[in-house]
Amino acid sequence: YDCTATNSSNIIVKFADDTTVVGLITNGDETAYREEVSALTHWCQDNHLTLNVAKTKELIVDFRRCREVHTPITINGAAVERVSSFRFLGVHLAEDLTWSVHTNKTVKKAQQRLFFLRRLKRFGMSPRILRTFYHCAIESILTGCITTWYGNSTAYNCKALQRVVRCSERIIGGELPSLQDIYRKRCLRKAGRIIKDSSHPSHKLFRLLPSGRRFCSIRSRTSRLRDSFFHQAIRLLNTS
Known part of the structure; x- marks a missing residue:
């Protein structure tokens, strides 16, 4: 319970024995991100846990035209391998966010x-x-x-x-x-659960219009965001 992010720009995702540090780097300032990794390393040492550096990977998502050279992060003096994709909870994530x-x-x-x-x-x-x-x-x-x-x-x-x-x-x-039918059914089912659970972090994204019959669409500037789950779910709810 005490293994939490120390900076608001970082998130620590924990599942069983897997721990993932997600950092938002703004204006090329990686200080908070690197301090978070260092803090996690010290927390593991204080709690008699050993980080397997060989299995630790770093994935960078950067869509800027002019990318800066990224210095690899180190854990206990060993450099962490940078990869273009890795498997996270059964799903392979890629640095270009394609599937x-x-x-x-x-x-x-x-x-x-x-x-x-x-x-x-x-x-x-x-x-x-x-x-x-x-x-x-x-x-x-x-x-x-x-x-x-x-x-x-x-x-x-x-x-x-x-x-x-x-x-x-x-x-x-x-x-x-068909997979398309399964996708639609599961989107609607998942959206329904989120709507019923007011404590869900994404509950506020499903806002009814004044008519009470349709949900408010979420604005998006990219097709990547427009085709993501929440946008798709709202469109399916409005057409079902």
């Missing part, structure tokens, strides 16, 4: 599971069992955290994902839910 890396790895992993689906079909399993295996072992991979990344995925990536679904349909011999 090609995530979708490519997802498709590859799902295609590997198709082998077992074909084997079950060859062993004479019923369509009901094949469908159950698909939902548990393949669809769960394709739709993991889908509300986060699917809306911003390119048409090419979406088609690659849907090809896995169509291949599964041919093996099972029946129709399966």
